[in-house]
Amino acid sequence: MDLNLTPKQKMLQKKCRDFAQREITRYVSQLEMDPEFRSGLYQKMSQEGLFTLLISPELEGNPLGYYLGLAEISQADAGIGVGMAVTNMVAEMIQLHGTPEQQTKYLKLLRAGTAPAAFALTEKQAGSDVRNVQTKAVQDFNNPDVYVIDGEKQLISNADSAGFLVLIAKTEDESTAFLIDRNTPGVEVTKKEQKIGLLTANLVNLRFRNCKIPESQILGKPGKGLSIALGALDSGRIGIAAQSIGIAQAAYEAALHYAKTHEAFGEPIGKFQAIAFKLADMHVKLSAMRQLLLQACWAKAQKKEYTLEASTAKLFCSEACNEIASEALQIHGGYGYIKGYPVEKYWRDARATTIYEGTSEIQRIVISRHLLT
Ligand SMILES: Cc1cc2nc3c(=O)[nH]c(=O)nc-3n(C[C@H](O)[C@H](O)[C@H](O)COP(=O)(O)OP(=O)(O)OC[C@H]3O[C@@H](n4cnc5c(N)ncnc54)[C@H](O)[C@@H]3O)c2cc1C
Incomplete structure (x- = not known):
């Protein structure tokens, strides 16, 4: 185990430190209060490659450069760090499990200067107990290529401002992961929680009601969610x-x-x-x-x-x-x-x-x- 940082790792750490000093440190209170201002920051983060840093070839096979960069962003503001962390986690899921079409569409979105991504797993009775997810995805009786999703997710970071999210839902006995565009009919934000910290990251509850998602939006294999x-x-x-x-x-x-x-x-x-x-x-x-x-x-x-x-x-x-x-x-x-x-x-x-x-x-x-x- 080599404890020395490589030149690339140092470069990625510095890139994030410079970005944080230039774009975050001085503006934390504006970022906390003004969602438009925050959305402008997210666009810059995306364009700088910070939303897909975890899957960047620049890491040269060791993710350390990304995590050092995330520490720098979180030092400036941990709520913005949440947005970066969740979005990169989703990017990595898509790279590992997505079809070529899903990778082209969604990774492009994360690099195109749009919104962060969200990851919706937690429910009222499924926080620590992740096996107890109750949100259901049932194949449409008339059109088996379509899944109908019903249920509620709680405490989901940035799901109000995200462009899309990865949802874990129950299909028959197992869980399946779905890629869901945030503006899909049937997806609704039901509550924005008032938190004690991380004020630059929103935390919301989501309701899925008769939300129709094509089978092609399944991430990975059905039952592997x-x-x-x-x-x-x-x-x-x-x-x-x-x-x-x-x-x-x-x-x-x-x-x-x-x-x-x-x-x-x-x-x-x-x-x-x-x-x-x-x-x-x-x-x-x-x-x-x-x-x-x-x-x-x-x-x-x-x-x-x-x-x-x-x-x-x-x-x-x-x-x-x-x-x-x-x-x-x-x-x-x-x-x-x-x-x-x-x-x-x-x-x-x-x-x-x-x-x-x-x-x-x-x-x-x-x-x-x-x-x-
Ligand atoms: C700021 C913030 C952001 C979040 N963002 C997201 C997000 O983006 N996506 C998402 O899906 N979720 C998100 N969450 C939810 C978070 O992952 C859950 O709150 C967490 O996993 C705990 O689940 P819970 O709140 O249901 O607590 P519970 O599971 O109900 O636990 C309550 C308490 O009981 C303890 N406990 C539970 N089971 C056991 C056991 N078997 N043995 C011992 N102790 C136990 C817990 O440790 C805890 O102290 C977020 C939460 C916060 C606070």
Whole structure:
């Protein structure tokens, strides 16, 4: 396992860092408040190739360049990182499982400067329990080339603004993945959730009512939806590890700056061992997070199963991210609790990382099953 970044990996990391500094960092509050402004940013991300970076030949067989780039975007704003992560996950699903026609149509859309993509798996009783999907896709009695979809999906990122989505629905006894254009009749946004963080990513509920989808929109083979979804989640979990590194790095940098510049008892608070040790612990955790990201990318690049490494990185990085964001807030004292200082946002954004793409409890189940079989 080579720990040195290649010139291409450094280049992709820098490309995303430069993009984030130019297009995101200064505009976060506008991006949070104005969906039009956000849509303009998404167009630029698409045109820069950031929506399909995970399937880019520039990665040279190791996805690390993409995940480092995702960390840079998430350091600037984790909600925009969600849009990038989900869209790349969908792009990878299409590259792995799509027909040539699906690849031509949908990957072109993701490169053409339009909208991000969404991934609709979660339902009221099917969050952790992904096998319990109840949304049904039934072959039309009069036209077996068409599936009729009925059901509801909950907590789906950016499904209101997405151009298309991958839906996991139940066909007979098994799940099947469908590619669905967002403007298809019968697809409706029923609720926009009010979240505590990630304010630049919308989270919505969807209803499918008598939604007719041609068989040609099935992604992969019928009945293989769950295994396609679980494969995508392995990849997505490395994405959450990367996102956690981005948020944690931002929180650490804010805390380090505050520790050097804010004074109490006549000296910078960084001179107090209690504060200095918190910074040391943050540095150690961030170093360990990066190593687990490298390990997971290395395992994925071997083209073998990498579920264990992905869950390990996701679990550790998301938990450490929350610890770092919380300690960064503590170092800011009362001002950490005040809007206007960036740490309260990092703390709110961090909170989702131990929940989505499988909670920490589910990661422990995945990891322990690997150890015990
Ligand atoms: C910001 C955000 C964005 C999201 N984006 C998407 C998206 O784009 N697409 C999508 O499909 N979903 C998305 N989700 C949904 C997310 O993946 C689910 O919320 C998550 O998987 C947990 O499912 P749940 O909310 O139904 O909780 P539940 O599964 O009901 O779990 C509730 C609690 O019980 C615990 N628990 C459940 N089962 C077990 C068990 N067997 N053993 C031990 N503990 C258990 C859980 O860990 C959790 O603490 C998003 C969620 C959030 C917060």
